[in-house]
Amino acid sequence: MTYCVGIRTNEATIMISDSRTSAGVDNISSYSKMWRYGIPGERQFVICSAGNLATTQAVIAAIERDIKNTAETSLLTVADMHQAAEYIGKVSVAVQEKAGGGAVFEATFLLAGEILGSLSGLYMIYAQGNYIASSRQVPYLQIGEIKYGKPILDRVIQESTTIDRAIVCGLISMDATLKSNLTVGPPIELYILQHGSLTLGRYRSFGEDDEYMRDLRKLWNKAMESAVDAMPRLTLS
Amino acid sequence: MTYCVGIRTNEATIMISDSRTSAGVDNISSYSKMWRYGIPGERQFVICSAGNLATTQAVIAAIERDIKNTAETSLLTVADMHQAAEYIGKVSVAVQEKAGGGAVFEATFLLAGEILGSLSGLYMIYAQGNYIASSRQVPYLQIGEIKYGKPILDRVIQESTTIDRAIVCGLISMDATLKSNLTVGPPIELYILQHGSLTLGRYRSFGEDDEYMRDLRKLWNKAMESAVDAMPRLTLS
Numbered sequence: 351m352t353y354c355v356g357i358r359t360n361e362a363t364i365m366i367s368d369s370r371t372s373a374g375v376d377n378i379s380s381y382s383k384m385w386r387y388g389i390p391g392e393r394q395f396v397i398c399s400a401g402n403l404a405t406t407q408a409v410i411a412a413i414e415r416d417i418k419n420t421a422e423t424s425l426l427t428v429a430d431m432h433q434a435a436e437y438i439g440k441v442s443v444a445v446q447e448k449a450g451g452g453a454v455f456e457a458t459f460l461l462a463g464e465i466l467g468s469l470s471g472l473y474m475i476y477a478q479g480n481y482i483a484s485s486r487q488v489p490y491l492q493i494g495e496i497k498y499g500k501p502i503l504d505r506v507i508q509e510s511t512t513i514d515r516a517i518v519c520g521l522i523s524m525d526a527t528l529k530s531n532l533t534v535g536p537p538i539e540l541y542i543l544q545h546g547s548l549t550l551g552r553y554r555s556f557g558e559d560d561e562y563m564r565d566l567r568k569l570w571n572k573a574m575e576s577a578v579d580a581m582p583r584l585t586l587s
Numbered sequence: 588m589t590y591c592v593g594i595r596t597n598e599a600t601i602m603i604s605d606s607r608t609s610a611g612v613d614n615i616s617s618y619s620k621m622w623r624y625g626i627p628g629e630r631q632f633v634i635c636s637a638g639n640l641a642t643t644q645a646v647i648a649a650i651e652r653d654i655k656n657t658a659e660t661s662l663l664t665v666a667d668m669h670q671a672a673e674y675i676g677k678v679s680v681a682v683q684e685k686a687g688g689g690a691v692f693e694a695t696f697l698l699a700g701e702i703l704g705s706l707s708g709l710y711m712i713y714a715q716g717n718y719i720a721s722s723r724q725v726p727y728l729q730i731g732e733i734k735y736g737k738p739i740l741d742r743v744i745q746e747s748t749t750i751d752r753a754i755v756c757g758l759i760s761m762d763a764t765l766k767s768n769l770t771v772g773p774p775i776e777l778y779i780l781q782h783g784s785l786t787l788g789r790y791r792s793f794g795e796d797d798e799y800m801r802d803l804r805k806l807w808n809k810a811m812e813s814a815v816d817a818m819p820r821l822t823l824s
Contacts, residue, residue, distance in 0.1 A: 497734030497735050497767070498734050498735070498737060498738050499738075500735060500767050501735050501736075501738070501739075501763035501766065501767060502738075502811060504763075504766055504767055505766075505807070505808045505811045505812075506808075506811050506812055506815055514820055514821075515812075515815050515816060517821055518815045518816075518818045518820075518821070519815050521821075522815070522818075526738035526741075526742075529738065529741050529742075530734070530737050530738060530741060540821075542823070552823040553823075554821065554823055562819070562821060565819060566818055566819070569817075569818055569819070570742070570814070570818065571742045571743075573814040573817060573818075574739065574742045574743050574814070575742075575743055575752075577807070577810040577811070577814055578743055578752050578755045578756050578759070579752060579755075580806075580810060581755045581759075581803055581806060581807065581810075582799070582802060582803070582806070583751055583755075584751075584754055584755070584758075584777075584791065584799060586779070586789040586790075586791055
């Protein structure tokens with residue numbers, strides 16, 4: 351399994367992904383699930399993936415081949431984020447069909463980015479190749495093992511959330527998932543794409559023993575205890 | 588779906604259950620999923636259920652029939668909580684086999700209680716009739732839609748947790764699930780069995796517009812925002 355989350359606030363899109371891949375409990379490995387592409391001043395993209403590792407690797411290879419070969423349609427030619435999502439969906443469906451199709455070869459993607467002259471966007475691309483954009487009401491999208499990390503997003507994230515708050519909230523969402531599910535693991539990758547800048551985003555990777563993540567978990571656990579204790583007491587007969 | 592959680596601290600066992608049952612989005616109804624039995628000074632039980640409604644109702648009916656008919660084995664004759672769990676597992680398997688068997692008729696149960704002369708206990712009884720007890724390391728058990736409400740339990744609940752803290756933590760775990768999943772809904776039921784008392788536990792039901800639950804959600808959302816803001820800021824290049 352995998353956990354990736356994209357949060358699109360008014361100021362920026364924040365993407366966070368884990369790196370664990372597994373085929374059973376004794377075949378665990380670590381692969382990045384985040385890819386970044388861009389031409390400064392023109393277009394910037396970040397892609398995260400969940401699902402079959404062979405499918406996601408083949409999709410990324412095809413995306414990069416299309417860029418290198420200056421194909422008619424590639425991330426460098428699409429006119430807006432909607433077209434970018436459609437392109438990735440098509441590539442993904444073709445890869446899955448080539449492998450024989452079926453649920454085992456499925457993969458889903460998060461795509462965030464911005465292209466000069468059009469709006470920035472955050473999309474989730476289903477295994478079937480269709481896709482949805484994040485909304486103003488729910489400005490985040492998740493793929494993979496999404497349930498453990500959802501409540502904190504539901505409670506805190508809004509379009510107007512500051513970048514700092516969204517980063518911490520996303521990392522706590524990831525930490526909740528790491529703690530509860532063995533198939534999600536470090537390194538954690540974080541990428542922040544500032545809307546309107548069209549420059550490469552800020553990137554950070556958090557390894558197994560990352561000091562910031564360790565402090566965050568410890569402080570958050572304490573904050574939860576204090577928050578629970580600060581809630582009104584229930585009077586029971 | 589359903590969400591039920593049992594928390595067994597040093598002092599008491601706290602059980603919380605939702606009441607939504609559904610067979611598709613336009614066939615939603617409300618049934619209690621919590622049953623309490625006891626003889627003051629001798630034995631006390633609370634049972635929560637998840638899964639097929641017909642199965643759970645038939646299991647509860649059989650448990651109550653065995654009590655009424657003073658059957659050789661019933662909740663009134665078992666000598667300890669381990670035997671009580673085994674008895675419910677047997678009843679459940681028999682009911683499922685009668686219905687034809689298969690995943691659609693499955694149900695899982697949480698059982699908590701205490702019998703004079705033996706230890707109190709909290710058990711999860713699988714559809715297959717086997718069962719596990721809560722542990723000192725992880726003193727809670729969940730059935731149904733368990734993922735949304737797990738992180739807060741993972742972060743806060745220990746054997747030494749006070750009753751008040753465990754109640755609030757369990758209700759927040761339930762609220763996180765309610766908020767994220769349409770198949771879990773009010774009324775929420777809460778039951779607190781004090782270890783060693785062997786008297787009827789304290790009970791509370793929370794309806795759709797319950798003031799305490801509404802305040803708890805509002806205050807908790809605020810507390811989460813404050814807690815996020817109190818975390819150390821990440822310095823990024």
